[in-house]
Amino acid sequence: MNSAATILKYNVNGSSSWVPYYIPEQVENSGILGELVPQILSMAEIKVEKHNFPPKRTNQALEKGLLDFDFVSPSWFPKGDMGELFIQSEPILNIQENIITLEQNKSQWADITKIEGESIGTVRGYLYHDDDAFTRVDFGSEKQLIKALHKQRVQAAISGDLPALYWAKKLKMPIALASVHSRGVLVMRLRKEHSEMMPKINLAIAQLKTDGTIQALVDKYTQAEQYQQ
Structure with missing residues (x-):
């Protein structure tokens, strides 16, 4: 070629x-x-x-x-x-994904195994290495994940740390970074x-x-x- x-x-x-x-x-x-x-x-x-x-x-x-x-x-x-x-x-x-949640719920998600069997916010079309361990609740973007947490549609979600922090600030909807879901490289x-x-x-x-x-x-x-x- x-x-x-x-x-x-x-x-x-x-x-x-x-x-x-x-x-x-x-x-x-x-x-x-x-x-x-x-x-x-x-x-x-x-x-x-x-x-x-x-x-x-x-x-x-x-x-x-x-x-x-x-x-x-x-x-x-x-x-x-x-x-x-x-x-x-x-x-x-380098990139990192965290379980994100509201500050008052952070301690409940400090252990990554807590997602097993739970309904977890995810981004439609994204890949997750362990999505057979939990029930995906798909949203259109990280921005929508932040809104979903504040509307109590899900208690926890998976997001890259920087996207989550970016949108939390932009929307003025504070979130907490709980356990690390994955660390890796792009x-x-x-x-x-x-x-x-x-x-x-x-x-x-x-x-x-x-x-x-x-x-x-x-x-x-x-x-x-x-x-x-």
């Missing part, structure tokens, strides 16, 4: 609710990944084609080859296995037929780490919002 002529397809809407990683309504301040992805692919000299599948269709589109890559954490998959169709890049940045998940492109992608990631670009983007979207509580 001529990698120079290959155009990789990806979904700009797949993580559209994943603030502050993607902020789709912002053109210039489009989020950590919103700004970082074009830089990685430009440095790797890879052309891309943007699509707008609904979030719940992204995984199906990747498996069928309608899309070529997305950004995920191995920690979201049972035993970290993304399947035989994909390879993964070097880590781009990687590019790329279909194997494009594996010859991965060395260039990894070189670009390494350079953007070394020159401070990735950390600067994380700081831009989290430090000022981190959230003077």
